[in-house]
Amino acid sequence: MKYTKLLFSVLLVTILVVATAGCITSPEDTAEQTNKNAGVTETSATSSTPTWTPREWTAYDSTEKLDSHLYIGSIDIDHTSTISMTIKILDPRVDTISYIGIIPASELTTWKQSKEIAEYKYLNKHIRSNTFTATLEPGSYYFVIGLADPVQETLASGTEVIKARSYLAVPLDLSDTLYVMNLEAYVDIREDLDIDIVFTTPEEYKIFTEGGTAKAIEYYKKAKSGYYPLADYLEPGLYYFILDNGYSLLTKKTVDYRITSDVIYPATVHITIKVKEKS
CATH class of the missing domain: 2.60.120.260 (Galactose-binding domain-like)
Structure with missing residues (x-):
């Protein structure tokens, strides 16, 4: 009987030791399990590509x-x-x-x-x-x-009776232009006679009025009715168109005139x- 009780006690202790040993985890086991778990942990972080918005x-x-x-x-x-x-x-x-x-x-x-x-x-x-x-x-x-x-412009026009030994001076103010091209005069002498045409600057016009010898940009001596080019190109400034009947001693002349040009404005x-x- 004593032998049986002793055997039962040894068996019971053995079972308790084995059971207790199954519940104990070493530090190494814990670290290993943590590492395993870390390897399968899900993450919510995702890579994003910057977007471009048209401006x-x-x-x-x-x-x-x-x-x-x-x-x-x-x-x-x-x-x-x-x-x-x-x-x-x-x-x-x-x-x-x-x-x-x-x-x-x-x-x-x-x-x-x-x-x-x-x-x-x-x-x-x-x-x-x-x-x-x-x-x-x-x-x-x-x-x-x-x-x-360029804009084609009539810069001056009119009709004038020019007496003998006299002249007509028409100022052309081109100061409000960049430049002008193809400046041309048309004259129609009603008496079918002739007249001098002078195109010049203010400085030379002053000499002309004082009886001196003026330099002309363009000059036509005893011009009859028709078209007369005055300048291919002109810078901004003041100019004078002159119909000169000074060489006539007695005869007056009735002249229709028109001055045109291609003007470039600023x-x-x-x-x-x-x-x-x-x-």
Whole structure:
């Protein structure tokens, strides 16, 4: 009986030891399990790609006086963009502007030297007030604008009875121009006679009035009815057109005259340039 109780006690202790040993975890076991768990832990972090939003902006907005060829820029385009250029002519004397264009920044020096051989990305000639559009690839650009186109003007006209030993002096004030071209006079002498035509400067006109020998830009001696070129090109300033009957002793002359020219005015324009990037 004692032997049986002893055997039962030993068996019970053995079972308790084994059970207790199954519940104990060593530090090494804990670290290993932690590492295993760390290897399968889910994460919510994701990589993101920055997004690009197309922009739209006004690159230029100003009123300019076109007294020389104008360039604006450089304007940098980072993405393919639609360009709109609005030109409003504010000068009532001007009908059209000779050209507007867009050139790469690398062409600016060439454009300054010779407008005809520059590489244009966009070019439009003889433009009226309007909005113009173009598409540009990324790059750096200049916007270029020409002078006003010539306007044919009648600078002076009238009918005058010019007495013997007298003259008619018509002042031509061209000070409000950039320059004039193809200055021409038409005279019609009703008596079918002749008259001297003199075209000169104020300084030489003063000498003429004092009886001296004046120098003329153009001079036609005893001109009959017809057309007479006075100058191919003239800078701004004051000039005099003279019908001289001073050599006639007795005969007066009735003269219809008209002076015309192609005039380039310093046009005033408003320029707006807008850029809209394409998505």
